[in-house]
Amino acid sequence: MHTVANFDRIGEENAFAVLARAGALAAKGMDVINLGIGQPDFSTPENIVEAAVKAQRDGQHxxxxxxxxxxxxxxxxxxxxxxxxxxxxxxxxxxxxxxxxxxxxxxxxxxxxxxxxxxxxxxxxxxxxxxxxxxxxxxxxxxxxxxxxxxxxxxxxxxxxxxxxxxxxxxxxxxxxxxxxxxxxxxxxxxxxxxxxxxxxxxxxxxxxxxxxxxxxxxxxxxxxxxxxxxxxxxxxxxxxxxxxxxxxxxxxxxxxxxxxxxxxxxxxxxxxxxxxxxxxxxGPQDAVGEMLIEFDARRKLVVKLLNDLPGVSCITPTGAFYAFPNIKDTGWKAKELAGSMLEETGVATIGGPDFGILGEGYIRLSYANSQENIARAIERMRGFLGKE
Missing domain, CATH: 3.40.640.10 (Type I PLP-dependent aspartate aminotransferase-like (Major domain))
Structure with missing residues (x-):
């Protein structure tokens, strides 16, 4: 079947592939901690949800x-x-x-x-x-x-x-x-x-x-x-x-x-x-935005502190968004192999830096859009994985 050449050039966003694999492992009973996907783990504020419900009830169809x-x-x-x-x-x-x-x-x-x-x-x-x-x-x-x-x-x-x-x-x-x-x-x-x-x-x-x-x-x-x-x-x-x-x-x-x-x-x-x-x-009220940001800030400080305690890992402090991009060059691992092996063996989902470009080698991305408890658990698993002989 002949297809247009453009479609042979199109790529994808590997975070969704990691999300799918993490879901498959969880379905098999693995305790997966997802620090891969870039989405807030909070619920949409209730006043926003209610506005959508009201619009539906008002016939905005x-x-x-x-x-x-x-x-x-x-x-x-x-x-x-x-x-x-x-x-x-x-x-x-x-x-x-x-x-x-x-x-x-x-x-x-x-x-x-x-x-x-x-x-x-x-x-x-x-x-x-x-x-x-x-x-x-x-x-x-x-x-x-x-x-x-x-x-x-x-x-x-x-x-x-x-x-x-x-x-x-x-x-x-x-x-x-x-x-x-x-x-x-x-x-x-x-x-x-x-x-x-x-x-x-x-x-x-x-x-x-x-x-x-x-x-x-x-x-x-x-x-x-x-x-x-x-x-x-x-x-x-x-x-x-x-x-x-x-x-x-x-x-x-x-x-x-x-x-x-x-x-x-x-x-x-x-x-x-x-x-x-x-x-x-x-x-409407913007309180929830500020509350989310306070929590993201606390997670940011935690994830940087814990990552910098890992062998072979260093992480500068991000000042925006909800991602950390630690340098893993001294671990001896290639980034995508490290991310893939950690997911399969420890249940911690991260994204290898090369999924974000040719200059991403030597780094992995962690989304701290997850609870402080889960972040701490995930990085402790990473410590065990990186500490293996």
């Missing part, structure tokens, strides 16, 4: 506009103004079924044979997968431990060529937990003035998950790039709504209608009751 219901697009604009003091028209907001959809749309728009797209490495694996799917050339932006897992503006700008169409940025970052400081973002934006042909996709899905007094620097706050900036954000991480499949993007005027047409062709519209739940998430 039909199609909505492809761009999202007006109250939700207005709520997104108001939330961005409240948090970053930026003006964003609801007419530039596109409601989408999950954060990945914005990546898919943006990379599809700019990727084709002969084009270069820059993306963070280690980074979210779908960036590279989608770039290769379009036939464009993926150009890794190195995300280095010695730089606190933040991107380096000079290094990023040096990778831009006349073939570069799109640069993808992610801070706070998955998988490393790095947060790029404002001075570095300033330098990058200033440098991009020399490359007006390059569009920017800023993945800010973890924008409220920062620690140690760090402040999020949204690229929306730079008016000089607003005409070529695509912002990716959503509800999955901040409000523990991964399974609701709900996100939003901000598009510049020149690209918005192209994105709207893609929505019409691909997903028609987003689940109606979920959109009403999202309105409540943004406009």
């Amino acid at each position: 039909g199609y909505t506009p492809a761009t999202g219901i007006a109250p939700l697009r207005e709520a997104v604009s108001a939330d961005l103004h409240r948090r970053f003091n930026v003006e964003t028209s609801p007419d530039n907001v596109l409601i989408v079924p999950g954060g990945k959809v914005t990546m898919f749309a943006a990379i599809l728009m700019f990727g084709e044979p002969g084009a270069d797209i820059l993306y963070p490495d280690p980074g979210f694996p779908i960036y590279r997968s989608m770039i290769e799917f379009t036939g464009a050339r993926p150009i890794p932006i190195p995300i280095r431990e010695e730089n606190g897992f933040a991107f380096n503006a000079d290094e990023s700008l040096a990778l831009i060529t006349p073939q570069t169409r799109l640069i993808i940025l992610n801070s706070p970052a998955n998988p490393c937990g790095g947060v790029t400081p404002k001075a570095e973002v300033d330098k990058l934006v200033a440098g991009l003035s020399n490359h007006p042909q390059v569009a920017i996709l800023s993945d800010e899905i973890y924008d409220q998950m920062l620690y140690d007094g760090k402040q999020h620097v949204s690229l929306l706050t730079y008016p000089q790039i607003r005409d070529r900036l695509i912002l990716l954000n959503g509800w999955s991480k901040t409000y523990a709504m991964t399974g609701w499949r709900l996100g939003y993007s901000i598009w510049p005027n020149a690209l918005y209608d192209k994105a709207r047409k893609l929505a019409v062709n691909c997903w028609s519209c987003v689940n109606a009751p979920a959109q009403f739940a999202a309105v409540e998430a943004l406009t």
Whole structure:
């Protein structure tokens, strides 16, 4: 059977394969502790759930506009103004079924044979997968431990060529937990003035998950790039709504209608009751967000302390998201082999660094979206595994 070549190039997100294997082992009776999948272990706040139930009972069962219901697009604009003091028209907001959809749309728009797209490495694996799917050339932006897992503006700008169409940025970052400081973002934006042909996709899905007094620097706050900036954000991480499949993007005027047409062709519209739940998430009480962050912070400190006590392991302190990215080079293991063997032998699920890019070798990712008790149990099992002769 003949298939289109693009589909031979498409990759995947191995965290879901690890999740499936962990589930299979648990079904056989193994006590599995999952530090692999990147989703909060909290329930969606009750007021948000109730808003969805009310919408269903009120008869919100039909199609909505492809761009999202007006109250939700207005709520997104108001939330961005409240948090970053930026003006964003609801007419530039596109409601989408999950954060990945914005990546898919943006990379599809700019990727084709002969084009270069820059993306963070280690980074979210779908960036590279989608770039290769379009036939464009993926150009890794190195995300280095010695730089606190933040991107380096000079290094990023040096990778831009006349073939570069799109640069993808992610801070706070998955998988490393790095947060790029404002001075570095300033330098990058200033440098991009020399490359007006390059569009920017800023993945800010973890924008409220920062620690140690760090402040999020949204690229929306730079008016000089607003005409070529695509912002990716959503509800999955901040409000523990991964399974609701709900996100939003901000598009510049020149690209918005192209994105709207893609929505019409691909997903028609987003689940109606979920959109009403999202309105409540943004406009209702925000207490649960702060409570989750306090707990994530406690887990962050615990996981770093325990990891640094393991033989052959060192871990810098992440300042964003809910991931630790420990260096395991001195254990003598290759990262994916270590992650796979630990899962099979000890029931601890982690992700090997190479699943996030070619520069991920020598690291594994642990999600601390699990209880402190389970984190401690998991790392104790890791200690036993690494201490074996």
